[in-house]
Amino acid sequence: MKFVNLPNTKHQTLLMTPNSEINLKINRDASAVVSYAVHPVNTLCGDQPGKDNEGPTISVDGNGIVRTGEVSGPAVIVVTVREAFGLTQTISLPVEVIVESFILYVHIFVVPMEYT
Numbered sequence: 001m002k003f004v005n006l007p008n009t010k011h012q013t014l015l016m017t018p019n020s021e022i023n024l025k026i027n028r029d030a031s032a033v034v035s036y037a038v039h040p041v042n043t044l045c046g047d048q049p050g051k052d053n054e055g056p057t058i059s060v061d062g063n064g065i066v067r068t069g070e071v072s073g074p075a076v077i078v079v080t081v082r083e084a085f086g087l088t089q090t091i092s093l094p095v096e097v098i099v100e101s102f103i104l105y106v107h108i109f110v111v112p113m114e115y116t
Contacts, residue, residue: 001028001081001089013094014077016058016068024064026079026091033082036060041074041094058095072097 005025038058057069060077077093
């Protein structure tokens with residue numbers, strides 16, 4: 001089982017900006033029962049969820065559409081595939097929600113002209 005439509009991910013981490021979405025596809029979508037779950041990283045490490053250590057607002061629906069909210073931070077999407085013949089496979093995808101800023105740099109090249 002593998003993801004088939006991920007953009008080029010550095011170190012296998014999906015980078016997303018706040019208030020964005022992506023549709024995850026795996027190579028077993030058409031032939032098995034697929035379920036998706038989101039886990040904030042700090043709850044996977046044993047921390048108790050609370051106001052100070054909640055992860056980013058990421059949601060994923062049953063079709064694999066991942067949506068991010070306003071909060072940045074790390075999370076893990078866990079995809080579980082149940083095959084008709086009884087095999088269950090699980091794959092995880094780290095997600096980092098980060099604020100991106102772009103600066104447009106324009107360089108103007110001026111050529112002096114001689115007037116005669």
